[in-house]
Amino acid sequence: MxxxxxxxxxxxxxxxxxxxxxxxxxxxxxxxxxxxxxxxxxxxxxxxxxxxxxxxxxxxxxxxxxxxxxxxxxxxxxxxxxxxxxxxxxxxxxxxxxxxxxxxxxxxxxxxxxxxxxxxxxxxxxxxxxxxxxxxxxxxxxxxxxxxxxxxxxxxxxxxxxxxxxxxxxxxxxxFGPRQRLDDPYRGVVPIFINRIMQNKPPIIFGDGLQKRAFTxxxxxxxxxxxxxxxxxxxxxxxxxGNTEVWSVKRLAETIIKKMGANLKPEFVPRRKSDVKVIYADITKAKKLLNYKPRVTINEGLDYTIEWALREGPKKFKYMDYFEIEKLAHSAYKKKQL
Ligand SMILES: NC(=O)c1ccc[n+]([C@@H]2O[C@H](COP(=O)([O-])OP(=O)(O)OC[C@H]3O[C@@H](n4cnc5c(N)ncnc54)[C@H](O)[C@@H]3O)[C@@H](O)[C@H]2O)c1
The missing domain is CATH 3.40.50.720 (NAD(P)-binding Rossmann-like Domain)
Structure with a gap:
């Protein structure tokens, strides 16, 4: 076949x-x-x-x-x-x-x-x-x-x-990277932060910002x-x-603010209950079976993404006016705070 x-x-x-x-x-x-x-x-x-x-x-x-x-x-x-x-x-x-x-x-x-x-x-x-x-x-x-x-x-x-x-x-x-939606308030912490900063608004962090991820x-x-x-x-x-380099969300927000030359500080709101605090993955199997190796550092990737986003310009966040279990929607979404 x-x-x-x-x-x-x-x-x-x-x-x-x-x-x-x-x-x-x-x-x-x-x-x-x-x-x-x-x-x-x-x-x-x-x-x-x-x-x-x-x-x-x-x-x-x-x-x-x-x-x-x-x-x-x-x-x-x-x-x-x-x-x-x-x-x-x-x-x-x-x-x-x-x-x-x-x-x-x-x-x-x-x-x-x-x-x-x-x-x-x-x-x-x-x-x-x-x-x-x-x-x-x-x-x-x-x-x-x-x-x-x-x-x-x-x-x-x-x-x-x-x-x-x-x-x-x-x-x-x-x-993360170019072409990720800038106008989606529900996902993609990198484009959400960049879109907020382009509007001279502080990035909003759910919880203490010490949640960690291997941004790829x-x-x-x-x-x-x-x-x-x-x-x-x-x-x-x-x-x-994916990547093996692990950053906290707070470091991510502070780095993007600095790279974009903004005079802002992240704003903190209560955490989202279903969020996992720290998670990153072992890629040994991919290295062995696919000869896989991530090549772009988070810092470099952020530079490319910011460059693209600045060309696109700021976007209005598009909220879904639709909840199936309204009680479980974070207040930041209900208030359209992002
Ligand atoms: N972006 C990430 O960090 C990430 C991480 C892990 C896994 N994934 C997975 O990778 C895939 C792509 O993610 P992405 O970040 O590019 O998302 P995205 O939202 O940018 O792309 C999803 C695409 O699917 C289309 N789509 C949605 N519902 C559809 C339907 N019913 N019929 C046909 N098309 C439909 C959307 O219009 C959109 O173009 C997803 O399966 C996602 O679960 C993404």
Missing amino acids: KFLDKVLVTGGCGFIGSHLVNYLANKGKKVVVLDNFAGGKANLKYIEKDAKIIRGSIESRNACRKALKGVDTVFHIAAHAAEGQSVFVPIFNAKTNLIGSITLLTEAINSRIEDFVFTSTIAVYGRPKKLPVNEEHPLQPEDPYGITKKAFEDYLRVYYELGRIKPYIVRFFNV YITDIIEPLYKIVGKKKLINNPINI
Whole structure:
């Protein structure tokens, strides 16, 4: 069976998806994108020349069938990827991330497609029992986003065991860089801070700011998505991909303020209850099996991202006027404080 000749990228208009589309097109691949533009159309300009773009939802069997025509490899990137928000929109989260993913998988199997790359997340691990977390760490997600990502990993395993699919599961953590939405108040701490500072407003930190993450620059996650396809040892064998440099959110805010030459100090609001305090991952397996090595430091990545954001200019945050469990929405969201 051939692979990586004609590929489908779901969510190809998003942050990670649009970079992947460009990368695949540069390699001479025929690329189809399925995206419902839930994340906006800002990145369309970067991918228009590189892909056939189909507007539609992964929740629609028809849209999936149409997008999968003639395709031999799927990169399933589309998601509602807001951990903190998923707590108060669990139904919406499950429809997109679980029902949508199962719909796509069903139609991929019906179309006899085998190679299926899925962008999972470090959120599947939940509160770490030891650090850094490797792929053997128990999976106990702390929010609905992580639950649906874990559940879909299980679906992939089951259909793999039934001999129907070759899943490649990549667990990313805290990716940032150009093209990440500046107007989304629910996710992406780097663009949120930069967007606030461009408006001369202080970055808002949930909790004491001592939560730590291994922030990863976008170019460090694209190549492994491509290289993984066809690697026998990585079929149905999840792998962590990301940076090993760990920063606190407070350091991140202070550094961005300094880099942007602003005279501001971070503002602190109560923590979000489902947030994990410190988490970062062990990438030994990726080093061994994919020869993986992150190349861009957080400092360099921030410089590139700020440069891009300044060209884009400040954006008004777009709030979802929709809560399924209003009591669990942080007051900063209800007050549209960001
Ligand atoms: N950015 C990160 O730090 C990070 C970390 C771990 C995992 N991931 C995963 O990587 C993937 C991409 O994340 P991103 O940061 O690029 O997000 P993004 O929001 O920029 O992109 C997601 C894209 O999916 C599309 N989409 C949403 N619902 C859809 C639907 N029902 N049908 C079709 N398209 C739909 C959106 O319009 C958007 O273009 C996601 O699966 C996310 O869970 C991201």
